[in-house]
Amino acid sequence: MYSKPADSLRLQLLRWLLPPLLLLLSVNSWLSNRAAASTADMAFDRLLTASAEAIAEDVEYRDGEVIVDLPYAALELLESNIQERIFYRVVSPDGQTVTGYEDLPLPALKPKDGVESTLYTADYRGEPIHLVALNKRLYGTDVAAPVVIIVAETGEARDALSRQILVDGMVRQGVLIVAAMVLVWLGLVRGLRPLTQLRRSVAQRSPSDLSPIDAGNVPAEVRxxxxxxxxxxxxxxxxxxxxxxxxxxxxxxxxxxxxxxxxxxxxxxxxxxxxxxxxxxxxxxxxxxxxxxxxxxxxxxxxAEPDGMGEPNKACVDVGELARQTAMEHVEAARRRAMDLGFDEPSKTASVQGNELLLRELIANLIDNAILYGHEGGVVNVRVSSGDGVVLEVEDNGPGIAPQDGEQVFERFYRARGVVVAGKPGSGLGLSIVRDIATAHGGRVELLQPASGTGLCVRVTLPALDATAAATWRHPSRDASGAGTPAA
CATH class of the missing domain: 1.10.287 (Helix Hairpins)
Known part of the structure; x- marks a missing residue:
């Protein structure tokens, strides 16, 4: 199946960094918009209040009437380059409009005791406006109710100020994000430079150069x-x-x-x-x-090379059953040399994790060697036992192997002195194959002297598979006739 090649590390990092940054920018834009609108409202609300207070300074009660000398400076506070409209209204204690726009709405709720001004919004002549209502009490008169001064404005200047605050903040944030991305990119280029140099050095190697790669200059994560x-x-x-x-x-x-x-x-x-x-x-x-x-x-x-056999080729193997089957296959060869080939069944299941085909060849090589090199009319015994490990022993009463040849017989094509088959030396591969198969399965091979004092006993010890682990593997099929009787 075709798999799409992965993107470069730089693009992957940028892809993971850019969306969160854009999301943060969006959230911050919303928050900044609210903050900008709040700041603009606060600023213009203070101007409205200051304008109403300036008007209130020139409100007085003479001859039973409320007199207002409207100062121009009071409305000049609200003037700006933005084309917005300003409204005002002064309401006497009896509810009559003294001056200004008679239809300018009063606040919907009566101000609380002790509060002189109220900020509110309303729809006026088809558009929203911002208003402040200021209560001025006429001291030294018998009038109990205050005079209400209302100043209002449309929201163009507020909106303009809010947009300007928002745009200025977004420009700064955008510049910071772009700068951050550039710095991240430069950091990636600088940080990945050792990998680029490593790739170049590996690409320049000759096909036969399998020496280790120097990991000293690469980042710790790649080491x-x-x-x-x-x-x-x-x-x-x-x-x-x-x-x-x-x-x-x-x-x-x-x-x-x-x-x-x-x-x-x-x-x-x-x-x-x-x-x-x-x-x-x-x-x-x-x-x-x-x-x-x-x-x-x-x-x-x-x-059978130890480095050439991987874990996928291994399964649960009953060495006792496998040895019995292999011994049965060599009965005819033993009979041709008038040899007695026997098999001792293990007292309990002897299971290992390994390659069944290779383990069969290991047992076959040991039995074959014992038959070929043993004395005609001799005895060959195959034994399997289980304890700390699974032990396989193949013993014969042939000429054996001289002590000085004990280690060299495991080398390829080495032939022990004086050992011949049918008048010619053997191939010198049997024990070498046995050792490689045993090593590939985490085991060891030993050459021992039989109890009789003549011949050779080859012992192979393999790591045993515990009962719990063995239950999860599939065992090779067992012969219905059972085991434990001599093979020949």
Missing amino acids: PLIEALNQHTARIERLISSRQRLIADASHQMRTPLAEMRAQIEYCLRQGREDLALQTLREVHDDINRLSRLLSQLLLQAR
Whole structure:
């Protein structure tokens, strides 16, 4: 399935930063608009109150009448460059309009005691206006009710001031956001520069250069990734080196038998003898069988590399049942050499987590080696037990392995001295394959001396799978006939 390549880290960071910043800008714009409107209202409300107080200074009571000498300065306070309209009204104690606009509305609620002025809004002649009603008491007279001075204005100047405050604030915030984005971008460029240099250095490497990448100059957040890549590269290098050694060893081991077969066939052709041709044919047939076995073991060796087997290839394997089945498959080979092949069943289930095919090959190699290298008419015993780990033992009473060859027999193509099969040395891969399979499964291989004092006992110990974990895995199928009886 095609997957869209991910965007650059810069674009991803900007994509995560820009929407929240724009959201914050929107919220702040709404809050700033309310704050700007409140500030404009406060400023103009104070002007309205000051204008009404200026008018009230020139209101007096003479000869039973309210006299108003309207000062021009009182309304001049409200004048601005904005085309807005100003209204006023002076109401006498008996409710009559002394001067001004008679239809200018009074406040809907009566001012509370002790409050001299009231700010309110109303619709006047089809448009909203802002008003202040100021109560002025006429002291020294018998009039109890106050004179009411009302001053009003339309909202054009307020709106203009509110917009100006809002625009100025938004411009500053916009500049700050743009500056922040530029600084973030520059910071990203500067911060990602080590990654760019790292990419350039890796791209300039030769295909065969698998040396570790220097993580000293990269950011701390990227260092674990580089370390993981170095570990992965190290595994690849070990795998490639192992494959190269295997190919080199295999080419050397195959060149010799092929050259021998070619020489035998050429000699037979020059002689022209039927009896020699038949003998040569038998020898070449045997050589081909050994070469075929060598190729099979080489392929298995490549597959059994510890670094080449991953977790997806593993499952729950009952080693006891697997050993019993494998021993049954070698009964015929044991009979051809008149050998007694036996199997001791474990007292409880011996399960491991591993590759069933490779574990079968491990057991088969041990049994096959015991049959091939053991004495004709001898005994081979296969035992499986379970404790701290799963233990597999294959014991024979053959010639065994000399102590000085104990470690070298696990090397590829090493042949112990004096050990031959049918007059020719073996391939030298059997125990090497066993060790690699055991290592890939987290186990170990030991060469022991049997209790009888003759022969060889190969012990393989593997980590056991506990009962709870084993219940979650699928076991290989069991033979309905059971286990525990000698295989041959």
